[in-house]
Amino acid sequence: MTTPWLTVIGIGEDGPDGLSAVARALIDAAEVLVGGARHLDMVPASAAQRLEWLSPFAANRDLLAAHEGRRVVVLASGDPMWFGVGVTLARWFTPAAMTVLPHPGAFSLAAARLTWPLQDCLCLTAHGRPVEALALHLVPGRRLLVLSEDGRTPEGVADLLRRLGWGASLLTVLEHLGGPREHIRRAVADQWQESCADLNLVAVECVAAPGTRPLSTLGGLPDEAFINDGQMTKREIRAVTLSALAPLPGELLWDVGAGCGTVAIEWMRAGGRAIALEPRPDRCDLIARNAAALGVPGLDIRRATAPGGLPESEPDALSPDAIFLGGGLSRPGVLEHCWTALRPGGRLVANAVTAEGEAALFAFHTLHGGGMTRLAVSRLKPVGGFHSWHPAMPVTQYLGIKP
Numbered sequence: 001m002t003t004p005w006l007t008v009i010g011i012g013e014d015g016p017d018g019l020s021a022v023a024r025a026l027i028d029a030a031e032v033l034v035g036g037a038r039h040l041d042m043v044p045a046s047a048a049q050r051l052e053w054l055s056p057f058a059a060n061r062d063l064l065a066a067h068e069g070r071r072v073v074v075l076a077s078g079d080p081m082w083f084g085v086g087v088t089l090a091r092w093f094t095p096a097a098m099t100v101l102p103h104p105g106a107f108s109l110a111a112a113r114l115t116w117p118l119q120d121c122l123c124l125t126a127h128g129r130p131v132e133a134l135a136l137h138l139v140p141g142r143r144l145l146v147l148s149e150d151g152r153t154p155e156g157v158a159d160l161l162r163r164l165g166w167g168a169s170l171l172t173v174l175e176h177l178g179g180p181r182e183h184i185r186r187a188v189a190d191q192w193q194e195s196c197a198d199l200n201l202v203a204v205e206c207v208a209a210p211g212t213r214p215l216s217t218l219g220g221l222p223d224e225a226f227i228n229d230g231q232m233t234k235r236e237i238r239a240v241t242l243s244a245l246a247p248l249p250g251e252l253l254w255d256v257g258a259g260c261g262t263v264a265i266e267w268m269r270a271g272g273r274a275i276a277l278e279p280r281p282d283r284c285d286l287i288a289r290n291a292a293a294l295g296v297p298g299l300d301i302r303r304a305t306a307p308g309g310l311p312e313s314e315p316d317a318l319s320p321d322a323i324f325l326g327g328g329l330s331r332p333g334v335l336e337h338c339w340t341a342l343r344p345g346g347r348l349v350a351n352a353v354t355a356e357g358e359a360a361l362f363a364f365h366t367l368h369g370g371g372m373t374r375l376a377v378s379r380l381k382p383v384g385g386f387h388s389w390h391p392a393m394p395v396t397q398y399l400g401i402k403p
């Protein structure tokens with residue numbers, strides 16, 4: 001049975017004065033104190049050995065492990081388990097080794113100042129993550145609380161909002177919450193010009209400008225939401241395709257022959273992770289631009305041709321939960337390679353528009369079972385003073401669930 005040796009104490013801008021008697025006693029009794037310079041400077045000198053965080057952060061695992069069994073106290077900001085250092089430490093050490101003492105975190109303090117019900121806010125971070133990821137969460141009337149990387153983050157948020165047609169959103173930047181330097185700034189994103197302290201949190205009340213079309217996270221975004229060169233799975237077929245792929249949060253998709261990335265991007269908007277494989281560099285560029293504009297900058301884009309270029313030996317890329325083949329099915333080995341890579345219970349979805357592609361799907365279906373669907377979509381278009389139905393090429397869709 002491990003005795004807890006690693007104590008993580010959340011501390012606010014008011015330093016030890018704001019801590020409980022228990023937290024202060026644990027700090028006084030520490031043999032090793034670990035933290036950033038800002039936090040270490042807050043606590044009075046003692047006999048404890050002081051260690052500043054190493055960079056890169058991964059190096060701190062060995063640093064801490066070397067002191068296992070001693071009274072080690074880590075100082076963290078606010079609530080250590082909410083986008084804090086406690087999250088990383090909990091990946092490295094067992095629950096039995098750790099004691100965590102939370103302090104009101106930046107989200108709680110911001111909600112208190114703004115009198116926003118915290119349960120109705122979306123709590124996000126731009127700390128160590130691209131600000132573009134916020135695009136996914138823009139919903140009229142929604143309140144976002146966003147942790148900042150530094151003093152430039154508020155301008156980054158304002159700029160993103162302006163570019164996406166949400167410049168009418170109201171920004172409130174709360175600096176040094178809970179301490180003597182606390183300061184609050186407010187302006188709409190369109191007029192944002194403030195310079196801010198590094199320690200800040202950005203609160204956003206989302207307002208779409210007239211003409212801005214808010215985007216749903218349900219699969220089947222309008223075709224115009226994507227920059228494209230015509231090579232894309234159109235809205236109606238895409239909606240059915242995503243329904244067949246059935247994304248769950250955290251699951252991994254391979255989008256093989258990703259075109260401008262529509263399916264991988266919509267999969268990620270539903271909470272998954274994705275690798276987009278596309279041989280043409282111009283299309284890889286389209287995928288990257290669409291991923292950034294649609295709030296999924298973490299899409300892993302690879303310039304590669306199937307089946308040769310499919311991930312083979314990277315543990316993180318292996319055993320996808322779903323694979324989508326949007327074309328190129330008749331190339332020998334592609335379907336079989338994907339089926340082998342898929343994890344048991346994973347979904348293989350393939351769309352064909354050519355007779356050759358359809359034949360490959362039918363042959364595969366004969367061997368492995370699964371279901372096939374024929375999708376025919378017509379769109380109403382004006383002709384002269386009238387309207388008529390314009391049929392798109394029918395799509396044959398295969399769905400196989402690996403035993």
Ligand SMILES: C[S@@+](CC[C@H](N)C(=O)[O-])C[C@H]1O[C@@H](n2cnc3c(N)ncnc32)[C@H](O)[C@@H]1O
Binds near residue numbers: 078146148199
């Ligand atoms: C790594 S996160 C830590 C969050 C921490 N776990 C918490 O609950 O407050 C660091 C970010 O939190 C925000 N933050 C933490 N304390 C803050 C404060 N007192 N005032 C404003 N923002 C703060 C800032 O956005 C900062 O960049």
